[in-house]
Amino acid sequence: MRLEALHLDRGGRIFLALLAVTTLLVPILNLAVPADSPLHVSTYTVTLLGKYLTYALLAVAVDLVWGYLGILSLGHGAFFALGGYAMGMYLMLQIGDRGVYGNPDLPDFMVFLNWHELPWFWHGFDMFWFAALMVILVPGTLAFVFGWLTFRSRVTGVYLSIITQALTYALMLAFFRNEMGFGGNNGLTDFKDLLGFDLQSDATRIGLFIASALALAGGYLACRYLVNSKLGRVAVAIRDAESRTRFIGYRVEQVKLWIFTFSAVLAGIAGALYVPQVGIINPGEFSPLNSIEIVVWVAIGGRATLYGAVLGALLVNYGKTYLTGVMPDAWLFALGGLFVLVTLFLPQGIAGLMRRKEVQA
Amino acid sequence: MKTLDRLRQGLLRNRAWDLTRPDLSLELNTSHGTLLYLEDISVSFDGFRAIDGLNLYIDAGELRCIIGPNGAGKTTMMDIITGKTRPDTGTAWFGQTIDLLRLSEPEIASVGIGRKFQKPSVFEPLTVFENLELAMAADKRVWPTLRARITPEQRTRIEEVLETIGLQEHRTRRAGALSHGQKQWLEIGMLLMQAPHLLLVDEPVAGMTHQEMDRTAELLTSLAGKHSVVVVEHDMDFVRSIANKVTVLHQGRVLAEGTMDEVQNDPRVIEVYLGGEDVHGPMA
Ligand SMILES: Nc1ncnc2c1ncn2[C@@H]1O[C@H](COP(=O)(O)OP(=O)(O)OP(=O)(O)O)[C@@H](O)[C@H]1O
Ligand SMILES: [Mg+2]
Numbered sequence: 163m164r165l166e167a168l169h170l171d172r173g174g175r176i177f178l179a180l181l182a183v184t185t186l187l188v189p190i191l192n193l194a195v196p197a198d199s200p201l202h203v204s205t206y207t208v209t210l211l212g213k214y215l216t217y218a219l220l221a222v223a224v225d226l227v228w229g230y231l232g233i234l235s236l237g238h239g240a241f242f243a244l245g246g247y248a249m250g251m252y253l254m255l256q257i258g259d260r261g262v263y264g265n266p267d268l269p270d271f272m273v274f275l276n277w278h279e280l281p282w283f284w285h286g287f288d289m290f291w292f293a294a295l296m297v298i299l300v301p302g303t304l305a306f307v308f309g310w311l312t313f314r315s316r317v318t319g320v321y322l323s324i325i326t327q328a329l330t331y332a333l334m335l336a337f338f339r340n341e342m343g344f345g346g347n348n349g350l351t352d353f354k355d356l357l358g359f360d361l362q363s364d365a366t367r368i369g370l371f372i373a374s375a376l377a378l379a380g381g382y383l384a385c386r387y388l389v390n391s392k393l394g395r396v397a398v399a400i401r402d403a404e405s406r407t408r409f410i411g412y413r414v415e416q417v418k419l420w421i422f423t424f425s426a427v428l429a430g431i432a433g434a435l436y437v438p439q440v441g442i443i444n445p446g447e448f449s450p451l452n453s454i455e456i457v458v459w460v461a462i463g464g465r466a467t468l469y470g471a472v473l474g475a476l477l478v479n480y481g482k483t484y485l486t487g488v489m490p491d492a493w494l495f496a497l498g499g500l501f502v503l504v505t506l507f508l509p510q511g512i513a514g515l516m517r518r519k520e521v522q523a
Numbered sequence: 524m525k526t527l528d529r530l531r532q533g534l535l536r537n538r539a540w541d542l543t544r545p546d547l548s549l550e551l552n553t554s555h556g557t558l559l560y561l562e563d564i565s566v567s568f569d570g571f572r573a574i575d576g577l578n579l580y581i582d583a584g585e586l587r588c589i590i591g592p593n594g595a596g597k598t599t600m601m602d603i604i605t606g607k608t609r610p611d612t613g614t615a616w617f618g619q620t621i622d623l624l625r626l627s628e629p630e631i632a633s634v635g636i637g638r639k640f641q642k643p644s645v646f647e648p649l650t651v652f653e654n655l656e657l658a659m660a661a662d663k664r665v666w667p668t669l670r671a672r673i674t675p676e677q678r679t680r681i682e683e684v685l686e687t688i689g690l691q692e693h694r695t696r697r698a699g700a701l702s703h704g705q706k707q708w709l710e711i712g713m714l715l716m717q718a719p720h721l722l723l724v725d726e727p728v729a730g731m732t733h734q735e736m737d738r739t740a741e742l743l744t745s746l747a748g749k750h751s752v753v754v755v756e757h758d759m760d761f762v763r764s765i766a767n768k769v770t771v772l773h774q775g776r777v778l779a780e781g782t783m784d785e786v787q788n789d790p791r792v793i794e795v796y797l798g799g800e801d802v803h804g805p806m807a
Contacts, residue, residue, distance in 0.1 A: 393669040395653050399646045406644045410713070411629065411663045420665050 173469040173513060174386055178379060184211075185375040189368045205364050209439050212371035214479050216436040219378045221459045221475035222468055223428035226385050228457065229466030230394060231421050232401030234319075237326030238429050239453035240333050241301035243443065245430025247337075248300055250350035250443040251284060252293035253361075257354050270352070271345045281343045290357055297434040298427050305426030309419040316415075318404070327450045334448030349444025356438050367439070374435045378472070381428045385468055388421070397421060458501045464511025473512055548620040549634055551720060555619060558583045558721055558751045564603060564613030565775075573599045574610065575775035581721070586747035588762045589755045591772035592795060597755045600772070601723045605638050606631045617721070637719035641726045643706040647699030651690050651709055654698050655681045658713035680716070688712040688742060704735030708742060715746075722752045728761050740764045771795075 188211065191203040220242050227233045259266040263273040268280060286292040308329060312322060340346035359366040388394050399407040400414050408414045437443045446452075455478075463474020478497070485493050508515060559581040566574045574596045581587055589597050602608035603615060606628040615623040621634055646654050659677060662668070673681075685691045688708040693701065698709060707727055714722055724743070728736045736758070744765055746752050756762050762769065762783065769786050771778040779789045786792050 388669065391669050392656065392671040393665065395646075395649055395657055396668055398648055399657055402648060403644060403646060406646070407657075409632075410658050410717075411632070412657075412668070413664065416665050417668075 177469040215374040216432045218472040218475040219432040221471035223425040225471035234323045237330040240330035241426040241429035242433035243447035245433030246437040246443040248296040249434035251287040253353040255288040301426045301430030305423045309422045313415045337445035351442040464513025467513040470513030551618045553583045553618045560616040566610045588766040595772040596775040635720035637714035638723040645698040652694040658716040
């Protein structure tokens with residue numbers, strides 16, 4: 163079934179092969195090659211790569227709804243952040259009495275706020291399976307309810323995009339409040355370990371990197387399967403002629419609702435893998451600007467290709483890391499400029515450029 | 524709003540309310556040889572009678588052309604058959620058993636009435652084959668659609684339709700890359716995938732080249748027999764090339780009916796067409 167889904171997807175096969183090679187090589191170059199060798203990959207780099215891979219998964223999720231279904235979501239950062247918070251809550255409760263205040267039951271920020279017991283919605287997050295379930299359920303449920311309300315009232319286009327921005331903005335404001343019980347503007351941090359593995363150790367970092375690569379590959383294959391199915395063709399039909407699709411008997415609202423929810427779940431998983439690697443989650447992740455950035459990655463990489471989204475996420479974030487090191491203030495301008503250039507000269511993104519070559523050959 | 528509308532229509536129609544009428548039938552029966560009965564249909568828009576006591580019968584398997592000057596009510600008649608517009612008075616039966624006025628638009632589509640609008644609307648980024656696949660009668664809910672695989676029978680069906688509409692060679696082409704005429708045929712093909720008994724085709728050859736018109740004429744005549752086809756068209760050469768029976772509509776009623784020659788020599792028809800109302804040229 164999976165191989166069949168990849169049959170016509172040359173870009174996808176190249177991407178998955180490169181991902182497999184990287185996933186095999188990076189751990190070897192980190193663990194087995196001595197630190198003074200030029201071939202050595204530092205643990206810092208491993209973690210950076212792992213972070214990029216979670217961004218790539220997020221970009222694939224956005225491409226699924228934007229590229230194939232025509233929903234320009236400017237709020238996918240919210241689903242990413244919610245998945246991240248669910249993971250962060252688990253990691254917080256793993257700290258136990260190793261925090262600054264040494265309270266075995268309460269995270270530091272709650273002791274600081276003079277709270278005496280864990281709020282009800284923190285219960286269960288000390289168990290990994292429960293947190294993992296919430297990583298899927300919380301973004302999924304929010305997307306389902308949001309989609310049910312908006313798609314059913316036939317909100318589309320720019321209006322829908324604006325509402326998704328409002329959604330992530332509202333969540334950002336809410337999570338900034340200390341009373342919400344998610345650590346206010348400091349967020350959740352000072353994590354110690356995950357499933358008993360020390361988060362600072364090289365082996366754990368490698369493990370998280372491999373997990374991110376597997377999640378990206380799995381998410382990619384699932385999305386490829388979906389867009390290659392008849393449902394994927396219905397999605398494209400909805401994108402280009404919504405009422406006509408309704409007229410020939412498809413339940414447009416249902417199709418949108420389920421694909422949107424699935425995409426939000428992918429974003430949540432990406433967020434959950436992101437947090438242990440960067441070591442912090444705070445309300446800044448809900449910032450409307452973040453969600454817009456994701457869309458820019460996809461636009462630069464190339465819409466409606468899936469692998470283009472991966473490419474865009476990796477290239478732009480590499481550029482961001484590089485530029486913020488050299489000229490911290492220039493980043494937003496560079497990103498904006500790049501977006502304008504791509505929109506003007508490469509409407510199909512970098513992937514479109516590759517495809518054009520392929521057609522000519 | 525919708526309920527209010529329903530209520531209003533229920534009050535307007537000079538017959539009992541839907542709820543009080545039992546046994547809704549969806550089983551087509553044409554044992555008397557007639558597929559569509561429109562009797563005494565009238566509809567007004569803000570006091571203007573677009574359809575005025577219209578009577579029209581379409582036989583099973585027949586190809587009927589409907590002509591008439593602009594504003595004669597041809598499109599409105601199709602709106603009534605497909606449930607888009609509800610008449611103020613009259614009855615509309617599909618076969619002897621199905622009361623069209625009691626069905627919603629999707630229900631009417633599912634009992635076997637397909638309609639092609641004037642502007643071709645195919646799914647441009649999808650291939651010709653995929654367009655037909657999406658239009659095919661099937662379980663169209665989300666999960667079955669995700670899991671759907673084309674069965675050999677379905678493939679045969681798609682191939683048949685491809686052959687009927689003459690687009691076999693173009694099956695893997697993007698629909699957006701087709702010519703205007705080919706898009707029209709593809710859309711007729713998409714209707715055929717839903718296996719309709721009655722096809723309503725509004726102005727199919729507008730904007731077509733002469734070769735395309737000839738192909739369309741062939742296509743529509745080949746459909747008759749298996750399906751009943753009702754064609755609304757202004758182009759008289761085209762109508763002449765396909766029609767054995769022509770109905771002339773004027774001011775919402777049937778003015779004349781018969782072979783092309785009969786209606787063309789009918790003094791009332793000449794009067795209407797030469798009275799200066801027609802912008803599409805004389806009939807001769
Ligand atoms: N929804 C509506 N509201 C008001 N008036 C309408 C409506 N639909 C149709 N009419 C009027 O009813 C009359 C019949 O229109 P119809 O579109 O059926 O004509 P037609 O025979 O299809 O003309 P054409 O040859 O131009 O397509 C016209 O005068 C039109 O303006
Ligand atoms: Mg008309």
